Amino acid sequence: MTEMWERFSYYGMRALLPLYLVAPGGLGMSAGTATAIYSVYLSLVYLLTMPGGWFGDRVWGPRKTVAIAGGIIMLGHLTLALPSSGTFYAGLGLVAIGSGLLKANISTMVGQLYQGPDDPRQDGGFTVFYMGINLGAFAAPLIIGTIGESVNWHLGFALAALGMGLGVAQFLLGSRHLDPRSSVVPKPLSAAERSATLRKAAFWAGIAVVAYAVIGFSGNYTLNWVLVPLTLLGVIVPVMVIARIKRDKDLDRAEQSKMSAYIWFFIAAAIFWMIYDQGGSTLSIFAASSAENSVLGWNFPVSWYQSVNPVLIMALAPVFAWIWLALNRRGKEPSTIVKFASGLMLVGVSFFLFLAPLSIAEGGHKAAALWLVAIYFTQTVGELLLSPVGLSVTTKMAPAKYASQMMGVWFLAVTAGDATTGLLSIAGVDLDKTGIVVMEASLAVLAGFAVWMYRNKVKALMGDVR
Incomplete structure (x- = not known):
């Protein structure tokens, strides 16, 4: 509750x-x-x-x-x-x-x-x-x-x-x-650790206060002075965390190998969330200006599109669980890598679908609400293939030393994906233009295909994890 x-x-x-x-x-x-x-x-x-x-x-x-x-x-x-x-x-x-x-x-x-x-x-x-x-x-x-x-x-x-x-x-x-x-x-925390942590926090907070005070009093402050550092942080921190774990000499050969495999999943997940989370921004803003937000003549608020994903999750999650169990009993359940690659390809397909309402809007017409529902449906199926599998593989492949931290590492894939979207927006990239949508959709499909193509290599790196 x-x-x-x-x-x-x-x-x-x-x-x-x-x-x-x-x-x-x-x-x-x-x-x-x-x-x-x-x-x-x-x-x-x-x-x-x-x-x-x-x-x-x-x-x-x-x-x-x-x-x-x-x-x-x-x-x-x-x-x-x-x-x-x-x-x-x-x-x-x-x-x-x-x-x-x-x-x-x-x-x-x-x-x-x-x-x-x-x-x-x-x-x-x-x-x-x-x-x-x-x-x-x-x-x-x-x-x-x-x-x-x-x-x-x-x-x-x-x-x-x-x-x-x-x-x-x-x-x-x-x-x-x-x-x-x-x-x-x-x-x-011990007393010494607490003191050291407070000193470090005060030091970095002091630097930030002084820097922004100088920027503000000089008259050069704009919103980008906040947005750019935060988006860069969202990209740099995940890379640093993964690199630190990968370089840890305490990890044995099997754990190092699993972390090498995990990097494939991490990058794929970041690309997935980069597109998926635009369901609340790019798609929502498009719907507000260019979609016919009505069903059988009944108009509804644009924000209602955000309820499509959770209701589909509740409806489809038990179905997927049943399918995996049925296939497993027959020895035909797809591997983690195949599920992951399929989820990534589907989120790319969802943005190829986005091209249809974009084309309708460019012709001066309002796109039907069902186009957007179809996009959210495709993304939800992709999520059910990738997200639960990602959580599972994170726990299975986590080195013993980082068992409790690896779930936070998985969430950093979301951070990296959303931060990349933020950087593109700050750079002035118009995310609902046909060329950009095609580029993002192609990236996801090609990344999914690459994961599938190299599935045997990744599987070998995963060791005893299926």
């Missing part, structure tokens, strides 16, 4: 944000700037899962971290609800920080409810948890999106704050049912 309310606030924000940024009654930005801000926001949410996990492990423990994170998210949405553009970026930053802290720790607590990985109830527990995620994601655009678009943008953000407030209250009231381990700090 806590995760459901957090996803309710997150997906409500995701549905409203790009539309608010471009709307005349919102901030009235260009589509490129809106996409850049949206992409930076998403990349930060996933980038901050690593320090979020660190806080849970070393400072507060998972339970306290989740409670504080929920409060930060609620405060962020309340700040966004203020009718002032001056507080907008502060609110956005608070929501990203809170989401990073919460996302890294709440799954840990679900696992702690059971007696280790061999407990037969654990998969069922995570299934209930996953349903909560999708229920929140499904309801948010319908409720928050409708109020935000039809009544008042800031009231929509306030509803997201109310949802997170309910989530925090329910979490605190129900926390007596959680495992006592959720309150334990697994590896608390």
